[in-house]
Amino acid sequence: MSDPMGDLKVFAGRSATKLTQDVCRFLDCNVGQARISSFPDGEIFVKLDEDVRGRDCYVVASTCEPVNDNLMELLIFIDCLRRASAGRISVVIPYFGYARQDRKDEGRVPITAKLVANLITAAGAQRVICLDLHAAQIQGFFDLPVDHLSATPVFVDYFKELQKKGELKDLCLVSPDVGNVKVAESMANLLHGDLAIINKRRLSGSNVATGNLIGNVSGKTVLMFDDMISTAGTVCEAAKLVMEKGAKDVIAAATHPVLVGPAVERLTSSPLSRVVVCNTIPSGPRVEGLKGKLVELSVAQLLGNAIYRIHYNQSVSALFKNTAGTKR
Numbered sequence: 001m002s003d004p005m006g007d008l009k010v011f012a013g014r015s016a017t018k019l020t021q022d023v024c025r026f027l028d029c030n031v032g033q034a035r036i037s038s039f040p041d042g043e044i045f046v047k048l049d050e051d052v053r054g055r056d057c058y059v060v061a062s063t064c065e066p067v068n069d070n071l072m073e074l075l076i077f078i079d080c081l082r083r084a085s086a087g088r089i090s091v092v093i094p095y096f097g098y099a100r101q102d103r104k105d106e107g108r109v110p111i112t113a114k115l116v117a118n119l120i121t122a123a124g125a126q127r128v129i130c131l132d133l134h135a136a137q138i139q140g141f142f143d144l145p146v147d148h149l150s151a152t153p154v155f156v157d158y159f160k161e162l163q164k165k166g167e168l169k170d171l172c173l174v175s176p177d178v179g180n181v182k183v184a185e186s187m188a189n190l191l192h193g194d195l196a197i198i199n200k201r202r203l204s205g206s207n208v209a210t211g212n213l214i215g216n217v218s219g220k221t222v223l224m225f226d227d228m229i230s231t232a233g234t235v236c237e238a239a240k241l242v243m244e245k246g247a248k249d250v251i252a253a254a255t256h257p258v259l260v261g262p263a264v265e266r267l268t269s270s271p272l273s274r275v276v277v278c279n280t281i282p283s284g285p286r287v288e289g290l291k292g293k294l295v296e297l298s299v300a301q302l303l304g305n306a307i308y309r310i311h312y313n314q315s316v317s318a319l320f321k322n323t324a325g326t327k328r
Helices: 014-027 067-083 112-123 136-141 152-164 178-191 233-244 263-269 284-290 300-311
Strands: 008-012 034-038 044-048 056-060 088-093 127-131 146-149 171-175 194-202 208-214 221-229 249-257 274-278 294-297
Touching (some): 056 067, 056 300, 067 088, 127 300, 152 294, 194 233
Parallel strands (some): 127 146, 171 221
């Protein structure tokens, strides 16, 4: 886009430096100049190195590990922009931490996703752009406009290219849990594949037990699609199950590569031939052991498109077309 971006400013949190550079490259603008540092005791300091008065400002930051540090950094960045008289402050959160704490599923527990939404609003944000929230209802936790984007188009383009090359024959989309059936069904329609479902039972935060497989995967290339891979317990157990049921190949795809704890070790030793993720969370050295299997897709153009449309007061609805929706 050669159109000058006028009073647009896009700033990067330390958790999204490379992604923000790619977004700005798409928008044909420079990354906003700011310094972020930490004091010896861990306190975070943000200093803007350019004028933002009256400007349309965006902060791109994933609240990934270390979650609390990155969240606090985002809140301080928003407050800094507000006190510098920014015209409009929008936050772009490729990965929204605490999204799994979205309801009270037992007594005496918090709804931390709502607390985080309150903090972002109180800090001074006026709009939120996020990508594949763990639960769609989190949109309603904010008392301000939220654009909840789906990374489906990025994945569909990649897998359709593989189909053209003949690498995805006899495709079957498998939902690794019941909560993701709607997305898996939509992906099956977009990629012209079959559908199967696995029911799972969570034993703890890092362990799951896979149950029955509903559908036929014998002789098929299985694609399992989810919003995130955290400890990889779900996806690896599901991969073992479909291979036992006769699948000829199994691929995992997820928007957010959280990949904590034993995740890399589990994925490396699993039957998965490929793990396809987006760059919503910086990869870094933690994924070194996955280099032979890991494929990272970029969401920079998707986020850049959203920023461009919002900046010029254009409809964002076009970005929701031909997607598989979001997890319920």
